[in-house]
Amino acid sequence: MANQAMGRSFLQAMTAVEEVAPPLRVVQMEGLAVLKIIKHCKEFSPALVTGQLLGLDVGSVLEVTNCFPFPTREEDEELEADGANYQLEMMRCLREVNVDNNTVGWYQSTLLGSFQTAELIETFMNYQENIRRCVCIIYDPSRSNQGVVALKALRLSDSFMDLYRSNNFNGEKLREKKLSWVDVFEEIPIKVSNSALISAFMTELEPDSPVTQCDFDRLKLSSAPFMERNLEFLIECMDDLTAEQNKFQYYYRNLSRQQAQQQVWLQKRRQENMQRKAAGEEPLPEEDPSNPIFKPIVEPSRLDSYLITNQISNYCNQVNGAAGQGFSKLYLMKALHEN
Numbered sequence: 001m002a003n004q005a006m007g008r009s010f011l012q013a014m015t016a017v018e019e020v021a022p023p024l025r026v027v028q029m030e031g032l033a034v035l036k037i038i039k040h041c042k043e044f045s046p047a048l049v050t051g052q053l054l055g056l057d058v059g060s061v062l063e064v065t066n067c068f069p070f071p072t073r074e075e076d077e078e079l080e081a082d083g084a085n086y087q088l089e090m091m092r093c094l095r096e097v098n099v100d101n102n103t104v105g106w107y108q109s110t111l112l113g114s115f116q117t118a119e120l121i122e123t124f125m126n127y128q129e130n131i132r133r134c135v136c137i138i139y140d141p142s143r144s145n146q147g148v149v150a151l152k153a154l155r156l157s158d159s160f161m162d163l164y165r166s167n168n169f170n171g172e173k174l175r176e177k178k179l180s181w182v183d184v185f186e187e188i189p190i191k192v193s194n195s196a197l198i199s200a201f202m203t204e205l206e207p208d209s210p211v212t213q214c215d216f217d218r219l220k221l222s223s224a225p226f227m228e229r230n231l232e233f234l235i236e237c238m239d240d241l242t243a244e245q246n247k248f249q250y251y252y253r254n255l256s257r258q259q260a261q262q263q264v265w266l267q268k269r270r271q272e273n274m275q276r277k278a279a280g281e282e283p284l285p286e287e288d289p290s291n292p293i294f295k296p297i298v299e300p301s302r303l304d305s306y307l308i309t310n311q312i313s314n315y316c317n318q319v320n321g322a323a324g325q326g327f328s329k330l331y332l333m334k335a336l337h338e339n
Contacts, residue, residue, distance in 0.1 A: 159179055
C-alpha cells in the first residue's frame with residue numbers, strides 16, 4: 001500500500017510539473033544555427049525567406065540546436081502540401097543521423113523590421129496548436145549592414161492569444177482584458193552558446209589583428225539610405241493608421257446617428273402608448289427587433305490598429321538608434337579633426 005501511495009504521489013507530481021510549465025526566460029541558440037540563419041537570409045536578401053527551428057524545450061530555456069531552410073517556390077505550385085512533405089522528409093533524414101528533430105518554432109527574414117503582420121500571428125496560432133511553447137526568430141539583413149546582429153526572438157502573449165481565439169477585438173473586450181498594443185508580442189532574450197570544442201577552434205581561427213571588418217563597418221558615417229527607407233516605411237504606416245482611424249470615426253458617427261434615431265422612435269412609441277392606455281388598449285413594446293434602427297452596428301476590429309502601432313513604434317526606435325549612433329560618430333570625427 002505504501003508503494004502504491006508513493007507511486008500515485010509521484011505520478012501526480014509529474015502531472016503537475018507538466019501542467020504548470022515555467023515561463024520561458026531565454027532562447028539559447030547554438031552558434032551553428034545562428035550562422036545558418038544568417039547565411040540563408042543574406043543569400044536571398046531582399047527577398048523574404050523562412051525556415052524551421054529544431055531543438056529542445058528544457059524548463060525555462062528553449063534550446064535551438066539546428067535549423068533548415070524552406071525551399072523557395074513559384075506562385076503556381078502547391079505550397080501547403082509540398083511544404084509539409086518537405087518538412088517531414090527533412091526531419092526524417094535528421095533523425096537518421098541522430099540530430100535533434102523536435103520543432104521549436106521557425107525563423108524568417110524581414111526588411112527593416114517590417115514583420116508585425118496578421119500573417120505572422122496566424123502562423124503563430126497554427127504552430128501553437130501542436131507546440132505549446134514556440135518562438136519565431138526574426139533576422140534583418142538590412143540592419144546587420146549597420147554593424148549589429150539583428151536577431152530577435154518573439155512569441156505571442158497569453159492574454160493576446162486568448163483574445164485572438166475568441167476573434168473579438170472590440171474596445172470593450174480590450175478594456176476588460178487590459179490589453180494594449182504593447183502586449184501583443186513578447187520579446188525573449190537570446191543567448192548564443194557553443195561547445196568547448198567549437199570555442200577552442202574559433203580561438204585558433206581568430207586573426208592576429210584585434211580589428212575586424214565588422215569593426216570598420218561600425219565607423220561608416222553615412223546612414224542616409226537606412227534612415228531614408230525607415231522614414232518611407234514610417235510614412236506608409238502613418239497613412240495606414242489614419243485609414244484605420246477613419247474607419248472608427250465612421251463607426252462612431254453611425255452609432256451616434258442610430259442612437260439619436262432610437263431616442264426619437266422611443267419618444268413617439270411612448271406617446272402612442274400613453275394614448276393607447278387612455279383608450280384602454282394594451283401598450284406596444286418599446287423595442288421593435290424588425291426595425292432597422294435597432295439592428296446593432298458591428299464595431300471594426302482593432303487588431304490592425306494594434307499591429308500598425310507596433311510597427312510604427314519599431315520604425316521610430318530604429319530611426320532613434322541610427323540617429324544616435326550617427327551623431328556619436330560625427331562628434332567623434334569632429335574631435336579627431338580638431339586634434
